[in-house]
Amino acid sequence: MKNNIFSKIAVFGQKYKTYFVVGIVLGSIGSLLNVVIPNMIKNIAALISQSLYTNVMDFDAIRVVAIKTAVVIIISFIASYFGAWCLTIAGQNMVKDLRSALNDKTDRVKMNYFDTTALGDTVSRMTDDCDAFSAAISSNLGKAVFSLIIVLGCLIVTFVINPLLAFCSIASILLGLFINASFAKMGTNAIKEQRRLLGNMNGMINESITGHMLIKAFNGEEEVLGQFDEKNQDLSRALFKSQFFISVLTPFMDFVSNFTYVVVCLVSGIMIILGKMQIETIVAFILYIKMVTSNLTQIIQALGSIQPGIACGERIMEYLELEEETDEGRENVSKTEGDVVFRNVRFGYVEGQIVLKDFSAHIKPGMKVAIVGPTGAGKSTLINLLMRFYELNSGSIIVDGVPIKDIPRSKLHDLFAMVLQETWTFKGSIRENIVYSTKNVDDEELEGVIERAGIKFLVDAMPDGVDTVLSETANVSSGQKQLITIARAMLKNSPIMILDEATSSVDTRTEKLIQKAIDDMTKGHTSFVIAHRLSTIKNADVIFVLKDGDIVETGNHEELLDAGGFYSELYKAGLDAT
CATH class of the missing domain: 3.40.50.300 (P-loop containing nucleotide triphosphate hydrolases)
Structure with missing residues (x-):
């Protein structure tokens, strides 16, 4: 269903594919340059380490490497910034067209839909759901993709540096990701239920405000408040459930990160004692692992927004795919008399x-x-x-x-x-x-x-x-x-x-x-x-x-x-x- 949602809504992004392509290319360049930076820092560490043995500090060489590193960092920042800017423009325009499509759909939906659906639910799809979906695709989807590029690039480099240390690190990370994926799946289902209950709540609030004079006239405040409290409790429980699954992801990734650092320190310490690894290599490796875990955390945080976006996207597409009024008529009334x-x-x-x-x-x-x-x-x-x-x-x-x-x-x-x-x-x-x-x-x-x-x-x-x-x-x-x-x-x-x-x-x-x-x-x-x-x-x-x-x-x-x-x-x- 999720794949279908993105493929169906991607139709609305066709007009802005140039922005999407340029944004992805620039963001990818910025991400790949980030992968190079730890290796350049490793070269600086190697020069400093060498001076400990020779008692001669090669400042010229260190200055050259430091300048190159600074240039790479600046280019990476510029590419990432403009990549994010392009994706934001494309995403916002795409959501604007999506809102227009929802509004146009309202004119074509069969009347019996409005007979059986609360007004608040329809309004919620056109406002709250669009906002949540906009947040998902405008920034968080790009953030997740670029962070994934950095993670994959760093993992490849770590295998080149030391396959054994890389394997130990990845094993602990994969274990954490497997558990996180389970929480994420449960979180998506909980968020979808939350959006449904929010639509019901909006519908009741709309009815209460519209009919507030009648409610007072018939002393129905207590009954309405009771119904509101019941719906509010249901929504509160759904919110707690969805937020629990989302909020547990980041702390758990922090735990995985710290556990991975411990594994890296233990294994690398043993390898240094055995003379199979240099200190500058450990510095680079720890930087790469830090980049892997921090970007995985960013991916998890982005998914925390993308998950509600997926649930909202499903609700949006449900509405856009409602059966429409047929209009096969082709004849005009030539003589309008009112017969x-x-x-x-x-x-x-x-x-x-x-x-x-x-x-x-x-x-x-x-x-x-x-x-x-x-x-x-x-x-x-x-x-x-x-x-x-x-x-x-x-x-x-x-x-x-x-x-x-x-x-x-x-x-x-x-x-x-x-x-x-x-x-x-x-x-x-x-x-x-x-x-x-x-x-x-x-x-x-x-x-x-x-x-x-x-x-x-x-x-x-x-x-x-x-x-x-x-x-x-x-x-x-x-x-x-x-x-x-x-x-x-x-x-x-x-x-x-x-x-x-x-x-x-x-x-x-x-x-x-x-x-x-x-x-x-x-x-x-x-x-x-x-x-x-x-x-x-x-x-x-x-x-x-x-x-x-x-x-x-x-x-x-x-x-x-x-x-x-x-x-x-x-x-x-x-x-x-x-």
Whole structure:
């Protein structure tokens, strides 16, 4: 799986391969020059050792070797620095593209993913996981590779210097690495579980903050705190477990390093007594072993960051490989009048649980259609299918003579303007919130929409008018935000309008303002209105009464009341008061 992760994510680094190649080459040069340095120090030690026997210190020779050593150290530093710089640029740009890919993927993921996955988990993948993966590849991966080059180079040199001493040293190091690898494997699994629990925690925090007023209103603080404590305990245990496996690696490598020094000192001491090794050779050997153990420690530390990066990379790729919405549509609607046909539509969110059963209807251009029914009858589902947020199990939906499955999604969505129960405004000016994605809007057109939507009084009361930024400090009510979303739909001026319980959560005065704006907006447009309030329903051209996924009654308000059927029951039960 790990190899697959790196090979899949490597695709995002193709654009920056020049930086990667130059960085690796420069870093490798710096690492190999580091391997040469102990041998040059050995030459200095040999000259000094020789002077002990001859009583003559050759300062010129020592100066030449010392200058050469300094030059090698400087070149090694420059090469290593620019190598790391190139890898950082490549890594950061690669992660930037990865974030963009995650954001783009969000627009293509099937809607049922968001129905079954906590928002916090998705946000965690796009933020925390990307940051952890960035840390892994931007610096730590290069650090691990260059340290490995130094380790291999030093080991080769130690075998050339003294095979027996090198074998004894490597045996103790390999034993330590074997034990470390076991801890590292357990650490990776623990980190993956930690990231999953962190996503769940983020999801709960998001829900608690969003619904904090309801939590207080229902005295649910104790229950929420209990749930938070439980998730916090689980996350804390996972953090402890993952940190334990990571934190034990470096101290253990320190132990291995010290143990290796002891082995080297014992064996080399015996060899000096036997006259089989010179002191300068021991100096070089100890320096090489120190470089081996210190770079192994750096590798372990880098792996401590790479391991979470691998776990996060897996979560990122899981998201990028989610099933996407299909968009095989190639036809354009040549004549946009707003004629809509539902033909034997059958659909269920979950296999085996059908929400709409053989639904059929024909809405002519310019008709205002109200959709009513009890909770779970399939009202909002009908709109979701019309917008092709979900695919039908069977049947077809036809807009202006073209099945929606044959229309590209972007072209299909251009045919609709939506106003939902949950007002969606973003941090930006009133102008930006109204215009949104509509192109080429001039001030005169914008002012006309503001007037028609009934928010001129709001804009005039704002310090910067239409350029006032909507934020926490801007005193804008939920009803006023709803009027802004209606203005947005008006400006888009699509042939088909969708209003999903747009007046369900506002006061009577604001409802009248919204209703007036809705009547203006839907004039001359085909419109679908899902509502519980009589004021929204009674002036509809036709009312579809849904029950258990089927249309059980059709007609206008008076006709349905006279029929004394299910609609009449809903009306008497308080349809106009909800």
